[in-house]
Amino acid sequence: MKALILEEIGKLALREVPEPEPGQGETLVAVTRCALCRTDAKMWLRGQRDLVLPRVLGHEICGVRESDGQRVAVWPAESCGKCSHCMAGSENLCGNIRVLGFNKDGGFAEKVMVGESSLLSLPSALGDDLACLAEPLACAINALEQSETPRGANILIFGAGSLGLLLALAAIDLGAIPTIVEINRDKLHRSRMFRIGLGIAAVESPGSGLFDIAINACPASETFHQGVSRLKPGGIFCMFSGFNQDENFPSCWINEIHYRQLRVVGAYGCARSHFTKAVNLLDRSQDEVRLLIDKEIDLESAPEGLQEILAGQALKIEVVFR
Template sequence: MKALQLKNIGELHRKDMPVPEPADGEILLRVTRCAVCRTDAKMWKQGQRDLRLPRILGHEICAVSPESGERFAVWPGTSCGHCVFCKKGAENLCREMKILGFHLDGGFAEYVCAPRKSLIPVPDELPGELICLAEPLACTLNALEQCGLQKNQRVLIFGAGPLGLMTGMSVRYFGGFPCIREINPARVEQTAQFRKQMDTALHEGEEDADIVINAAPSSDIFTQGIPLLRPGGFFCLFSGFTDDKMIPAALLNQIHYRQLSVCGAYGCTKKQMETALHILRAYQKDASLLIEKQISLGEVQEILPQILKGQVMKCIIKN
């Protein structure tokens, strides 16, 4: 099969590889669409904590069973199923977690093996490229869950990339008010239609918020976001910081005086992916605005630097 393998950091190769053999409990699937995520670009550029090389990347997968023809969104995790985290429905925290496209070969290929229990059947009317959005959208649901989002709360999102906009979509779905801060004027313009349709305001002033989420990797967002939180508010560290700045004690003390909470969010659960599919059905037209283009496996390499620079929205590999 044709595949795209990250051999070392910065070394992505198009290869002919054997079709993988499913292990116990797994099923072989034909990948029909796989989205390229910012994390894929980050892994190519600098690596990632959970990345094991060499690796076929790709964790935002829509695939079909060659036997039954059934189509699935693939929850990319494989968890142990019996630890305290798995039992309480927070399987993304499982210490045995293995993720497709990180620890295990993923969707930048014609075929992928996935555990049967990770498959979510999808409705016919949802196109494959939107099904690929279920995983990142579910990660935004996970972030909002950590912050205990309630109806009518205002959520300030830093970064109007695909993940920032999807966070806005989830906030809307649950009756909150999203607003987005974006420093790149090209991206502000590029996302105007989506923000209009999703009734998502641009945050340009000093309005406060109940929840602040970073959908961009600069730690300056922490410095800017904490003072904007209402008392008792939540800051969610959603995108990992890529710089190494010291946080001043005066800023941390705001967490103390105003009883703020800082939480993290990483990955998603299968249940959150099921909810994400409902949201994608509800906002199908709006969600399709997040897709920049569909590309071939051979075009992935050239798109990665553009993703890192925030020049493109979602790019989807079409097999």
């Protein structure tokens, strides 16, 4: 089968490799779509904490289970199923988790080997073009859950990239009111159809209003200061993206957390329950979500696609296997 392999940092190579052999409890999935993620691009060029090389990247996957021809979305992880985090439904915190495209081979290949319990059958009306976006949407749903989002909450979202927009979609589904901040005019423009469809306000700076929750869907560390200073007393800042550079945060920023009794929470990846909710929300929001897909490419073109994603020139690009 064909697979795009990250052999070393900076070196992606299209190779012919043997099909993986499923072990106990595993199954082969013929990949139909794998969406490109900014994290894939960053891993290619800079590495990542959880990346183990060589590796087939790609963690936004859907396909067909070989054993029965069922269309499935792939929750891109395998957890131990026994630890306290797994038992509590927070599998993404499992100490023994393996994640497809990070430390287990992912979806930039014609076939991927997956644990049976990581597969979710797709509703018949949900196309593969949308189903492969279940993972990023599930991560957004996790962030809103960590932020304890109530109905009517005003949420400040930094970044009008695909994750910021999926956060807004999931926030509206919870009855919350998102406002997106995006300093890049091209990105504001690129996201307009999606935002108009959902009636989401977007601004170049957050102004003077106060919010219940702030979430960063971009790596700029200034978003921490901006977010914290725009929170109501008792508000929550959710760190959804890691920050770009090493940064010494001035104590006056951190003291805001103390004086106004703010909370800072983290969100990383998604659990199975978030993934199930995401597939359901995609099914209910098909027309809107389709507006995020800029381009469909073949596996050979994935490196150029990743460059475009990294440069912020596209919202979502999907590799299509025929």
